[in-house]
Amino acid sequence: MQAFFAALLLFRILVLMRYILLILTTVFYCSSANAQQAFSEGIIQYDVAIDPPANQEGVVQYKGSYTIIVKGSMVKETLLLDNGYESSLLFNYREKKVYSLKKAGAKHTAIELGWEQIEKRRTKYYGFTLHPLADKKEIAGLQANHASIMYKNGTTADVYYTAQWTPGYIVFDNYPGIGYLLLSFNNKHDDGLTIYFTAKKVAALPVDNADVTIPAHYKIISNKEYEQMKSK
Known part of the structure; x- marks a missing residue:
């Protein structure tokens, strides 16, 4: 028993x-x-509105789109305004190189910018504090959490983010080091210009290498050549 x-x-x-x-x-x-994943490959598209500096009377608000294409450490960011203006930056975060892609008629150039200058521009925004707020809303089909950002100098900014993704190699200039993918935010510049971003598409999908590399027909201008051209 x-x-x-x-x-x-x-x-x-x-x-x-x-x-x-x-x-x-x-x-x-x-x-x-449910764990966060790095947004390592795909496309994010924002609607943008640009308010010019207050001292530029008579200048209307510009509108357009801002598209971020990501494939690993390669990130291409393109601003396209409704008036036809277009500007692209191509970042290689592994090699710490950045190119400004320019079109002028039949002339296409890729100008290498100074990586240190890009980093220096972001320096003053490091060390901010994120304060989550209670309200949420849907942006681009994702649940967007509201938060207030406070910088070391006491200025603040409102953002909406998704907890589903981390930015991976994407760096939001005014929010470097943030651990979330931003869906709605604004960038204020020292001259008073403000750019408002609202996501309308977030798609994690395969990206062709050609979408994040310098096209073969572009003339590449090194940073040394570029600095020499500016000094003339």
Whole structure:
């Protein structure tokens, strides 16, 4: 009889252990499914509105789109305004190189900019504090969480972000180091110009290498050549 009860107790312990293991496995997979992922490949498109500096009277607000294409450490950002203005920056974060892609009629150039200058521009925005707010809304089909950003100098900014993605190699100039993919935000420049961004498409999908590389017909101008041209 004693052996029977011992066997029964062992059976119950084994059943309990299997039950606990099942719960832990379920929790692990649920956590993995809901965990943040880096936005490492895909396209993000924002509607943009640009308010000119207050001292430029008579200048209307410009509107257009801002598209970010990501493939690993390669990031291409393109501003296209309704008036036809277009400007692209191509970042290679692994090699720390950035090119400004320019079109002027039949002339196409890729100008290498100074990486240190890009980093220096972002320096004053580091060290901000993110304060989550209670309200949420849907932007580009994603749940957008509201937050207030406070910079070290006391200025603030409002943002909406998705907790589903981290930016990966994407760097938001006025929010460097933020751990979330921004869906709605604004960039204020020292001259008073303000650009408002609102996401309308966030698509994690395969991207062709050609979409994040300098086209073969572009003339590449090195940063050294560019600096020499500016000094003349």
